[in-house]
Amino acid sequence: MKVWLKALLLSCSILTSQGLWANTEITLNGQLIQGSLIRGKVPSGSTVLFNEQELSINARGQFVFGIGRDASLRHQLTVIKPDGSQQVVPLQFEARQYDIQHITGVAQKYVTPPAEVTERIQNDTRKVRAVRNTLSDKTAIFAEPYLPAKGRISGVYGSQRVFNGEPRNPHYGLDIAAPIGAPVLAPWDGQVLLAEDLYYSGFTLIIDHGMGVSSTLMHLHAIDVVVGQHVRQGQKVAEVGASGRVTGPHLDWRINWLQERLDPQLLLVE
Ligand SMILES: [Zn+2]
Structure with missing residues (x-):
């Protein structure tokens, strides 16, 4: 849920700081830490890039991605909606300590x-x-x-x-x-x-x-x-x-x- 909240906050900051209307319909579910699988949904027909990598999206607009045990912590998701509008969601992951x-x-x-x-x-x-x-x-x-x-x-x-x-x-x-x-x-x-x-x-x-x-x-x-x-x-x-x-x-x-x-x-x- 943490990530989903972040995406919402981002749309708020776009709204207030730049006065733009971002019609955010991006939901992300998962924990922003190393080793995590994130499950997301965007309007169907969108294209989603995780960093440079285009993700596979199903007909309902659902997609997944994840980062490994030792992955770097800063990533971004780029959502290109069917109308061509684009939204970038920065994702800051937490590092983990391993036994x-x-x-x-x-x-x-x-x-x-x-x-x-x-x-x-x-x-x-x-x-x-x-x-x-x-x-x-x-x-x-x-x-x-x-x-x-x-x-x-x-x-x-x-x-x-x-x-x-x-x-x-x-x-x-x-x-x-x-x-x-x-x-x-x-x-x-x-x-x-x-x-x-x-x-x-x-x-x-x-x-x-x-x-x-x-x-x-x-x-x-x-x-x-x-x-x-x-x-x-x-x-x-x-x-x-x-x-x-x-x-x-x-x-x-x-x-x-x-x-x-x-x-x-x-x-x-x-
Ligand atoms: Zn084992």
Whole structure:
């Protein structure tokens, strides 16, 4: 809601300082901090640029964008309405502080993988990148998400990871500790993009929710759905497991906007 208020304030300042009438019909929903997914709406038929990048807009004028863990903080949205009038909305994001998480007891093959799995890991990365480029016109992402598993939050977005004493990539998901076999639910409606066993993330499910937004559900024990299948929000799609680089059973839920890794926790309604 913070962003939406900002957009309104901007139109007020245009009104008072320049005496112009800005017919603001721009709404933005989300938190202006690193890792955030912002969902917006403009008059249908408008063009929206996030910085220089033209965003995909559906017939209702809805669009999304997001900034990553370490993204720069100053951005802008340019809305060009169907009548050609243009409005620039400056967006000042807040920086975040991230924890350092020390994890011990990880199988060494997941900390320093043997040479013979290098190609497999590269293949995994390529496949995941490719499916995350999916840009469909589904609108599921504009609803509030379901938490995909019940349990204690055991890991958060952004933490710097140190495995068995060796620094590795930051953590980009929300970890929910739950027993093996506990149900994993679809956070929103969507269509399955990937369902397979990957080296680091174990049994992995990627679901397209539309507008470039996907969920990745990792370290699963079993997957109940197949690629191409449509799933409903709250439907059981998998079971919690301990596959891949883990020290115990949990679900790791990630959200991407295309290749941008975002924080699922920021989307959960308190
Ligand atoms: Zn995790």
